[in-house]
Amino acid sequence: xxxxxxxxxxxxxNISHLTKRFGDLVAVDNLDLxxxxxxxxxxxxxxxxxxxxxxxxxxxxSKPSGGEILFQNFSKQNNRNxxxxxxxxxxxxxxxxxxxxxxxxxxxxxxxxxSTGLLKKRTTELLELMGLKExxxxxxxxxxxxxxxxxxxxxxxxxxxxxxxxxxPEAGLDPQSRVLVRDFIKSLKHDxxxxxxxxxxxxxxxxxxxxxxxxxxxxxSLNTPSWLKKSIGEGxxxxxxxxxxxxxxxxxxxxxxxxxxxxVKFSENALIIKSKGLVGLxxxxxxxxxxxxxxxxxxxxxxxxxEDVFIYLTGRKLR
Amino acid sequence: xxxxxxxxxxxxxxIRNFWILILTVSxxxxxxxxxxxILESSKPHYDxxxxxxxxxxxxMGATINYGDLLLQSAKEFENDTTGIPLSIRxxxxxxxxxxxxxxxxxxxxxxxxxxxSKVIHNPDMVNDTINAEIEFIGDLTNISYMVSAIxxxxxLNQYMQGLTQENKPIIIKEISLGFSGNIDDFDLVVPGILIxxxxxxxxxxxxxIVTEVEQKTIIRLKLSEIGTFEFLSGVSIVQIIVGxxxxxxxxxxxxxxxxxxRGSFWSLLLIAVLTSISIIAFSLILAALTKTVSxxxxxxxxxxxxxxxxxxxxxxxxxxxxxxxxxxxxxxxxLMSPSHAIIALRKILILNMGLKDVVPEIIxxxxxxxxxxxxxxxxxxxxxxxxx
Numbered sequence: 001x002x003x004x005x006x007x008x009x010x011x012x013x014n015i016s017h018l019t020k021r022f023g024d025l026v027a028v029d030n031l032d033l034x035x036x037x038x039x040x041x042x043x044x045x046x047x048x049x050x051x052x053x054x055x056x057x058x059x060x061x062s063k064p065s066g067g068e069i070l071f072q073n074f075s076k077q078n079n080r081n082x083x084x085x086x087x088x089x090x091x092x093x094x095x096x097x098x099x100x101x102x103x104x105x106x107x108x109x110x111x112x113x114x115s116t117g118l119l120k121k122r123t124t125e126l127l128e129l130m131g132l133k134e135x136x137x138x139x140x141x142x143x144x145x146x147x148x149x150x151x152x153x154x155x156x157x158x159x160x161x162x163x164x165x166x167x168x169p170e171a172g173l174d175p176q177s178r179v180l181v182r183d184f185i186k187s188l189k190h191d192x193x194x195x196x197x198x199x200x201x202x203x204x205x206x207x208x209x210x211x212x213x214x215x216x217x218x219x220x221s222l223n224t225p226s227w228l229k230k231s232i233g234e235g236x237x238x239x240x241x242x243x244x245x246x247x248x249x250x251x252x253x254x255x256x257x258x259x260x261x262x263x264v265k266f267s268e269n270a271l272i273i274k275s276k277g278l279v280g281l282x283x284x285x286x287x288x289x290x291x292x293x294x295x296x297x298x299x300x301x302x303x304x305x306x307e308d309v310f311i312y313l314t315g316r317k318l319r
Numbered sequence: 320x321x322x323x324x325x326x327x328x329x330x331x332x333x334i335r336n337f338w339i340l341i342l343t344v345s346x347x348x349x350x351x352x353x354x355x356x357i358l359e360s361s362k363p364h365y366d367x368x369x370x371x372x373x374x375x376x377x378x379m380g381a382t383i384n385y386g387d388l389l390l391q392s393a394k395e396f397e398n399d400t401t402g403i404p405l406s407i408r409x410x411x412x413x414x415x416x417x418x419x420x421x422x423x424x425x426x427x428x429x430x431x432x433x434x435x436s437k438v439i440h441n442p443d444m445v446n447d448t449i450n451a452e453i454e455f456i457g458d459l460t461n462i463s464y465m466v467s468a469i470x471x472x473x474x475l476n477q478y479m480q481g482l483t484q485e486n487k488p489i490i491i492k493e494i495s496l497g498f499s500g501n502i503d504d505f506d507l508v509v510p511g512i513l514i515x516x517x518x519x520x521x522x523x524x525x526x527x528i529v530t531e532v533e534q535k536t537i538i539r540l541k542l543s544e545i546g547t548f549e550f551l552s553g554v555s556i557v558q559i560i561v562g563x564x565x566x567x568x569x570x571x572x573x574x575x576x577x578x579x580x581r582g583s584f585w586s587l588l589l590i591a592v593l594t595s596i597s598i599i600a601f602s603l604i605l606a607a608l609t610k611t612v613s614x615x616x617x618x619x620x621x622x623x624x625x626x627x628x629x630x631x632x633x634x635x636x637x638x639x640x641x642x643x644x645x646x647x648x649x650x651x652x653x654l655m656s657p658s659h660a661i662i663a664l665r666k667i668l669i670l671n672m673g674l675k676d677v678v679p680e681i682i683x684x685x686x687x688x689x690x691x692x693x694x695x696x697x698x699x700x701x702x703x704x705x706x707x
Contacts, residue, residue: 059542060542061538061541061542081544083542083543083544084543084544086542088538088542090535090538092535094534094535094536094538094539095534095536096328096332096534096536097534098331098332098335098336099328099331099332103328103331106324107324107327107328108539108543110320110321110324111321111324111539111540111543111544111545112543112544113320113321113544139335155539159543
């Protein structure tokens with residue numbers, strides 16, 4: 001990996017032409033990204049889109065086949081190893097099952113050369129912040145799923161990294177823990193650069209300053225959540241699920257609908273229509289559908305969400 | 320500091336994996352006990368029957384039976400000869416005695432004839448036709464008969480010599496090499512089993528390393544600032560301690576069962592530490608080849624089998640020499656470091672030799688350990704610590 005430190009605006013990670021190949025498979029295809037200091041960067045994509053591969057390359061766990069990743073503008077501890085500036089909370093909980101919560105944090109902190117005093121202070125702080133103080137001396141394998149997840153976040157932060165990579169941080173958490181983790185991530189904003197990968201669009205929308213959507217290793221879109229939502233059309237969104245998967249005269253139907261509302265997307269047995277004043281247009285839309293020999297099973301009318309953007313850009317097809 | 324933290328972490332994990340620890344350290348002491356039982360039950364023992372048909376003679380108003388005196392002398396021989404694996408029984412019925420021979424309950428039958436006392440008492444009457452014919456009966460193809468017959472002959476000779484008061488023109492004196500005169504089969508296997516207790520480390524050391532790969536904690540270590548060598552050294556130290564505990568327990572059990580430790584304790588300790596390092600170094604190669612604990616248990620059985628049975632650890636092994644270096648024989652099992660350690664321990668513990676007598680073995684163990692370590696660290700780094 002080409003990792004250099006350069007002085008340049010407030011970009012912390014500058015990814016250019018990043019490519020990763022596994023044999024014939026191109027997992028990451030010529031990816032260009034800039035991640036800014038102190039932002040929460042949402043990294044979205046369907047399974048197999050190349051998110052984890054990109055994160056592994058950022059963390060130094062995988063070598064790019066092409067392109068480069070530049071790290072720059074670290075605010076402190078500039079002499080530390082680049083890897084030591086990154087804290088990762090992987091999707092699956094990684095810890096030593098036969099060590100207690102406190103022992104885990106002490107051990108991993110030592111691996112980052114933390115002094116005894118600082119290590120004790122940070123361990124106590126993190127365990128308290130993550131609601132694990134009472135479990136400090138409990139073996140990790142005796143913790144509940146949610147506690148293990150929170151311990152994993154503590155382990156990512158023990159060495160006070162500049163960049164925090166959170167891979168599905170809320171996966172498997174109960175609502176109370178989810179709120180705790182979400183508030184904790186918010187509290188880290190501005191102090192740390194956070195890369196957040198998640199399938200929870202609500203989580204990404206609430207937490208991220210900017211969101212990148214990738215699929216098949218390519219960047220499809222990158223901007224703020226509100227911009228992305230607007231990008232697929234202002235106004236309301238209606239999602240119409242048709243009764244059968246064998247849609248009659250689909251192209252003809254879509255063209256007719258487009259005469260009524262400009263943004264129509266058809267995928268599988270669902271129509272996603274975006275327009276202002278959609279409520280008044282619904283009778284006309286259903287008439288066109290019926291005239292083409294199809295039956296409406298369900299109509300959902302709502303405001304745009306990040307999930308709509310995601311589905312709009314990546315499609316409904318299962319991966 | 321990081322090195323010490325790895326030792327601290329591994330020690331805690333090892334103690335908390337209580338059953339693995341117990342099984343690792345108790346395997347070799349258990350082996351010692353099994354060997355003791357096997358060797359004790361298979362120790363040779365010879366059963367000699369004596370049937371006295373001697374009628375005795377009347378002399379000066381009393382009856383003398385030289386056959387009874389011979390029997391008495393045989394019993395004294397049995398009692399006075401320390402550690403002799405011979406039982407002498409008196410038989411009163413020839414048919415019953417022959418039945419014991421046929422059923423292999425006894426190995427040889429000596430029949431003292433009716434005229435035994437008469438001939439002994441009147442040696443002048445002895446000629447080509449008149450003498451006392453002592454019968455030795457047994458299965459001539461059976462080695463137990465031959466050994467029993469030799470002893471019977473010796474008893475008879477001693478008895479006759481006592482009666483005739485003749486001086487022996489020749490005396491045979493046996494001189495044992497070192498302590499070999501006092502060494503039995505159990506003594507011969509103990510040095511090998513002490514090394515076997517260290518060989519048993521192979522799986523536990525590999526599991527200790529591969530667990531990091533399987534539970535993916537190796538990712539945390541790769542991301543941190545610890546080096547491969549520092550991490551592996553920390554893991555190794557804990558395993559060396561486990562190995563020494565295992566050797567100690569094996570030694571205690573062997574001593575309790577009658578093994579007579581000779582030689583210097585420090586020499587034993589040095590060989591044990593070197594062999595532990597060597598086995599752990601080999602474990603690194605095994606750890607590089609595997610990714611899960613179940614893989615270790617399947618793949619690891621093969622080298623464990625080789626190290627157990629082809630180094631002389633499980634039983635004494637005579638290996639064929641391939642070539643010599645400065646007078647030191649190089650054999651195929653010699654590619655496995657424990658084979659040299661076992662030779663060294665036999666010299667120290669049985670023949671009471673000093674450290675300078677085992678220098679070639681120590682050099683061989685050290686050289687092989689360095690080779691294992693270099694291959695192991697390179698392979699482990701390439702397989703598990705490398706950025707893909």
